[in-house]
Amino acid sequence: MNDKKLVGNLKSRERRLEELSHQAVGWSAAPYPHTLDNTMQPSITGILSRPDIQVEVNSETINGFHYQAVSCSAFGGRPVPQISWLVDSRPPSHYPFTVDVSETVHSNGTSTLSSILRFPTHLQDEDSVTCVVQHPTLPKPTLTTVRVETFNLSGVQLLFSEMRNNSDDSQGTASLELKDGQSDTVIRLQVTGNVPHYNVTCKKDDGPLPEGVELVGSSLTVQGPVEHWHAGLYECSFSYHHLKATLKFNVTVKPQVIQPVPPTIRVDLRTEDGHRVIECSAADAVPVANMSWLLPEGVSGVSWFNLTSHNGSHSVRGVLLLPACSPWELTAECVINHPAFEEPENRSITLPLCARPNITINSSTERRDGVEYTDVDCSVESVAPAATITWQVGNSDNSISYLSETQVQADGLVSARSSARFLSSLYSGQNLTCTVEHLSLEAPETKTIHILGPKAPLMSVSVVRQKDSPLWQAVCDCTGEGVGTNLEWVLPENAKGLTSLHSESEGCVRKARLTYLFPLALHEGQELTCVYQSEYGATETKTLPIPRYYISAVTVLNHSTPLQSRYGDGPFAQKLALQEGHHNQRILLRVEGNIPEYNLNCKRSDGSLVQMDGVAMVFLSELTEQDEGLYSCQASFYHHTATVNIQVEVTSVEKHLAIAAIICMSSALAILLILAVTLWVCCTGYSKTQYKKKESFSALTSMMQEPGSPEVKKPAVIENDSKEYDQLVNFSIVIDLKSTV
Structure with missing residues (x-):
């Protein structure tokens, strides 16, 4: 009976109970004392109706599996009864049991509770299940046990x-x-x-x-x-x-007792589908012969045996498959055992070694859309079967994707070819190995080719002065095949400037130029580095030193004398003289320093400019006293400057003669004065010497006449003589001071 039939029975049972449900069972104010699990139930007041319990077992087969459904129904109960299950005196586990509970409430206030326990028959071993119904009208839980089907x-x-x-x-x-x-x-x-x-x-x-x-x-x-x-x-x-x-x-x-008949033994060799096929047969034997293969150590093959019988005799056919090619000469033996033989019979076939394969490897490059690709090809010509070709990168186990093809030639040889195409940048500078495995080789043979790295680009750096601009320009040129635009200037810290990048292509060659504008004072004496980062990860650098310039001084090449500053800080100007009334007179200047060029300007003290001819200050017209004065000349190269002050005096022949006459007269007067002073000093000295001689003599006489110091008897100096002596000394001091000045 299926579930639909079970539901129909339940409904008819419910209708029957509704007809009888109008009869009151009685009043109850006492609670149901306990349940099966010893839990207390709440107090129920009102009309109680005792349920009618019915248990049925049904089975069905779904997808080849046998299932059973045990239904337990409590009809017409008030309040709603409780239903639980016991399998082997324990509540069923979740798997493989399932429980479906349904409740129907009737118009008279009673209800019907149905519980269906389902399980696959093959997953449980108990032959019975128990339905437990609890209700306040029952003195104790009602246990109804039914037998279920089990497999054994x-x-x-x-x-x-x-x-x-x-x-x-x-x-x-x-x-x-x-x-x-x-x-x-x-x-x-x-x-x-x-x-x-x-x-x-x-x-x-x-x-x-x-x-x-x-x-x-x-x-x-x-x-x-x-x-x-x-x-x-x-x-x-x-x-x-x-x-x-x-x-x-x-x-x-x-075993049967029969007279043995020896087999007829035959061995054949042929080549088929890239294999050497050795066929050994022991035909028409009684009883059947026992056949086996004996191979050299380390050699294996595929073999099988067929048995046929006819009129009481038996024939055994053994087939051995060996590689068509071997690096060694080997011998295979067919061994036949039979009661008619005193010893096993052997039949052997020797296979010659194979010629070694011819391996060639080559590579080529191709540039497409500015990207370089490398094609590698490994070809192997050998006897059948075809060789196996694999690729390996460097010394690692990394392999590359490749395409293989095999072609059978007219002379029976087999040509195997493996080719690969990849970006040159992937394996630049590495070795690519072609590994060949063939039956004629004792060990795999390798051929290696080196994947050339990309040619280093040609880099150059230079610095250029900008015309009509205070800025300088650093230029970095990068030329080569596949050159990208990954150019960058590495600048000192906190340096800022304007950079620009330009690139162009001529066939496979690409040129990239990176420029950088900056004021000379920002990087003077420093180094700027241009860095190129290739798409393969290689880095090329080029360093550009920025010169350090200076102007130490501007010197006057004409004959001049320095004029000292009143503050003692050294000369503040160079003094030179020009001829009055002469045309096209020049003051030659020279700029000291390492600057490649400079601007040289001269002006008067009133700020007016002076005409220049290169490094010469030129006075084209006749010189007059108005051209005298202080001139200032400044040499400049960007932020470097140096200045010289020139005191220009205008002189003539008449002035020179007058000055010479004055000098001569002054010199003559000085000489006469010196001679007079000298004569005076000499005369005065002579007179004093004579007086001292007389005094010494008189003193000596007195010392001889009476005792005592000569100074006691020393006569007083005449006052007039003293004054004359003092004047002479004072005059001499004056002369000394003048000579010092």
Whole structure:
């Protein structure tokens, strides 16, 4: 019965209860003392109606799985009853059980509560479930237990007409004897239980089933005659979800007593689909021959065997696939065992070694839309099969994407070619290795090509003075293939200026120019660096030194004398004389310093400019006394300046003669005065010497006459003589002072 039928039964039951619900059961003011889980219920007052309990079990199959639904309904209860479930005396867990609860309220105030417990049959092992109904009209919870369907898989039986009944109870293993050569052998396995279906797997001696034995349904079928290798311990396992059963049975093969007939042995060699195919056959043997392959150490191949029987004789055909090419000479042996042979028979075939492949590698570059690409190509010419080609970058395990193609040539050789195309910047300056693997090589062979890095751009820097502007311009030129516009000036801290970038292309060559305008005073004596950052990550720099200039002085080349400052700070001007009345007189100047050029201007003290001819101050007209005065000349180069002051005097021949006469007369007077003074000094000195002689003599006489110091008897100096002596001394001092000045 499905869920719809169950719902219909519930509705008809509810209508029946509505007809009887008008009869009052009674009044109750006492609470229901406890529930199944010992929790208190609230007090209920009013008319109580005892529910009618009904439990039903239904089943259905959905998507091949068997499900059961147990419905528990409490009809016509007031108040609403409570329904719960017990499975194995415990509330069911969430999985695999589901509970659906529905409530219907009737017009007479009663209600019907229905609870449906659903579960898949194969996921639970209990054969019963219990519905628990609690209601105030019931003295204790009502438990209704119903039986549900369960699956079991109790065991497996072996059915075979010729089976010997000598099973080993301790090991649970049955025995089955087959005859060598018998055909149409079927071993049936019967499952004991009620599972709807099951999975079965069989194995022999903990391995796969032998060749010729297949599992069909729940039976083992031996295709062809029974052979001795069919003997062994078989184990078959049956399962349905968590239910499992296992059967072990031992199969023995009773040999037939026959007269052996030796096989006819033949070995053939051919090349097919890039392989050497060695075929060995042992035909028309009784019994069947046993065949195997013996290969050198380290050599493996694919092999298989076919068995055919005709009129009681057996033929075995073995096929061995070896690579069509090998770096060594190898020998493969076909080994045949048969009762007619005293020793195994061997048949061998020797395969020669292969010629080594011819490997070539080359590369080329191509520029497209200003971007350089590199094409690499690795070609291998070899005997079949084609070589395997891979690429590797540097010493790492990084590989690149490539395209491969294979072509079979007319002479039977195979040409393999692998090519790759990539941005040159990706692997610039690295080695790209082509690795070739081929059957003729003992180890992979490599060919390496170096991916050239981009040519360094040609960089140049210069500094240019701007015409009619106080600014200088630093220029950075960068020329080369694929040159970008990543140019930048690295300036000293806090430096600011105007930069501009211009680029142009001529074929593959691109030129970029970065300029920077600045005042000379900002970077004089510093270094500006131009940096180029290529798209490949390489950096090129070029340094531009900005010269440091100075003007130390402006000097006068004409004969001049310095005029000292009254404050003692050195000369403040250069004094020179020009001839009065002469035309085109020049004052030659020279600017001291390292400046490449300069502006030289001269002006009078009143601010009027003087005509200049290069570095010469020119007086074109006749000189007059009005041209005398102080002149100032200034040399300038941007912010560097130097000034010289020139005191110009205008002289003539008459003035020179008058000055010469005055000088001569002054000189003569000075000489006469000096001679007079000298004569006077001499005369005065002579007279004093004579007087001192007389005084000394008289003193000596007195000393001889009476004792005492000569000074006691020293006569007094005459007053007139004293005055004359004082005047002489004073005059001499004056003369000394004048000479000093």
